[in-house]
Amino acid sequence: MVSEGGVDSVSLFLNVFLRSLIVFGVFISVDVPVCGAAGISPDRCLVWGSGLDAGSVLPVRYFYIQAVDSNGHNLTVSPGKETFKVKISALDKKEHIRIHVPPPLDRGDGSFLVRYRLYGTASRGLQVLVLHQDTPVAKSPYTIQGPVYHEYCDCPEPDGSVWENVMQCPDVEPQILADFRSFPAVDLQRLRQEVPQRFANRGGLIHYAIINNQIYRRTMGKYTDFKMFSDEMLLSLTRKVRLPDVEFYINVGDWPLETKRPDASPGPVPILSWCGSTETRDIVLPTYEVTHSTLETMRGVTNDLLSVQGHTGPPWTNKTAQAFFRGRDSREERLQLVAMSKKNPELLDAGITGWFFFRDREKHVGKAPLVGFFDFFKYKYQVNVDGTVAAYRFPYLMLGNSLVLKQDSQYYEHFYTHLKAGTHYVAVKRNLSDLVDKIKWAKENDAEARRVAEAGQVAARELLQPSRLYCYYYRTLLTYAGRQTGKPTKLKDMEAVPQPDDHTAACTCERGRHQEDGAVKDEL
Incomplete structure (x- = not known):
């Protein structure tokens, strides 16, 4: 006979056991990939993106896969990183083209990012086969009709509007509109006289002229090595689309230069820079960091705008509920972060990994070991503090x-x-006085914090696509060229910046160069 107390004990045990099972089941369903991706319907999955269009020539082409279940619902958690396989080959089996196709990147939300880099031009085209457990996915195999040009093929599209349409460039870039409000006209003669006088000793300036889609330049200042980054982007762009004749200056230093107000007399001069500020009038370009990483994706860099999407750490619920920072000592507020971290270790993990600007403080503050960037995402909250300028x-x-x-x-x-505080990220006062409170808010409002994080990620995925970067450079130069007064000129002390001419650049351009050359002569 079981006593009443014994029954209560058994009931209590069963209750606790069942609750534990429920919690465990929820944990499994939320944080662990679907075993074997059993619910995926290959024919219902979605495949799309510019990497399936021959005209979208980029250093690394890319497209997306969305996993869909048998009920037609998009998966919103990872079904497992090996859910899909992709094979890409030349349509003409006699064409021996090296194509680097790494495994699809699992973005953790049911979608996958597929990247591939061509090391030769596929004259007839490519076949793209997307598989799930050896079953073709969506409308696979996909045929990309040739020619499909590789990155170093010098074969620009003569019509810029056609190129913009293929690249799906946005109609408007708000920052470009804002930057050019200060420059209704660009007087090239004044530019040639004033810019060297005012800025030649301010770090590094590169004076470019692009004439007949050929690049020429001269350098000014002590620190001009970073011209390699502007050179490589302009060369890449001119291989893809014909640029208008244009003459301009790029600042390859950290700080924007032009401090004159728009109502000054004479007014400000247009200088292209990788960073802008509310106190300057420079025309902003994508930073050399994101530009170079885009050009060298899957080759010369570890972190780039595509690879990071497949290395975002554990799911939200499994991340450590702390704010995280590692970086150099390039701004004093970063040192303040370390002090705050020592006072609030349960909220913030911050450390300085390299000392240059405040070496006298290293002994007091300490030096933290380096942490791989992808490991940052083990933490729920990332603290972004300026360096010398905006933190890249x-x-x-x-x-x-x-x-x-x-x-x-x-x-x-x-x-x-394009980003808004409170919608895409959480703003913190410049002196960091409210940082601890903002971290506490995030911990106490987990669902809202997660919503902001997801909205920011969605916006960044759209804004920071490699195609958008090329569009931005092109639209900036096109807008600038439309406001020039005077004729862009190759000055005597300018040197040519040639396209690569080794075997990696070999290709046959089929865009009809004779027609293009004729059009150029008519313009001249």
Whole structure:
């Protein structure tokens, strides 16, 4: 006979056991990939993106796969990183083309990012086969009719509007419109006289002229090595689309230069820079960091705007509920972060990994070991603090699935105008006085913090696509060229910046260069 107390004990045990099973079941369903991706319907899955269009020539082409179940519902958690396989080959089996196709990147939300880099031109085209457990996915195999040009093929599209349409460039870029309000006209003669006088000793300036789609330049200043980044982007762009004749200056230093107000007499001069500020009038381009990483994706860099999307750490519920920062000592507020971290270790893990600007403080503050960037995303909250200018890690942090706590700043990059505090990230006062409170808010409002993090990630995925970067450079130069007065000129001390001419650049351009050359002669 079981006593009443014994029955209560058994009931209590069963109740606790069942609750544990429920909690365990929820944990499994939320945080663990679907075993074997059993619910996926290959024919209902979605495949799309510019990497399936021959005209969208990029260093690394890319497209997307959305996993869909047998009920027609998009998966919103990872079904497993090996759910899909992709094979890409030349349609003409006699064409021996090297094509680097790494496994699809699992973005953790049911979608996958497929990347591939061509090392030769596929004259007849490519076949793209997307498989799930050896079953073709969606409308696979896909045929990309040739020619499909590789990155180093010098074969620009003569019609810029055609190129913009193929690249799906946005109709308007708010930052470009804002930057050019100060420059209704660009007097090239004044530019040639004033810019060297005022700025030649301010770090590094590169004076470019693009004539007949050929690039020429001269350098000014002590620190001009970073011209390699502007050179490589302009060369890449002119291989893809014909640019108007244009003459301009690029500032390859950290700080924007032109401080004159628009109502000054004479007014400000247009200088292209990788960073803008509320106190200057420079025309902003995408930073050299995101530009170079885009050009060298899957080759010369570890972190880029595509690879980071597949390395965003554990799901939100499994991340450590702390704010995280690692970086150099390039701004004093970063040292303040370490002090705050020591006082609030349960809220913030911050450390300085390299000392240069405040070496006298290293002994007191300490030096933290380096942490791989992808490991940042083990934490729920990322603190973004300026360096010498805007922190160039910001776009990469936004592409993760952590909540970004961004310091208020006078500095900005080309895409900031699309983002809104409270919607895409959480703003923190410049002196960091409210940072601890913002971290506490995020911990106490987990669902809202997660919503902001996800909204920021979605926006960043759209804004920071490699195609958008090319569109931005093109639209900036096109807008600039339309406001020039005077004729863009190759000056005597300018040197040519040639396209690569080794075997990696070999290709046959089929766009009809004779027609293009004729059009150029008519313009001249």
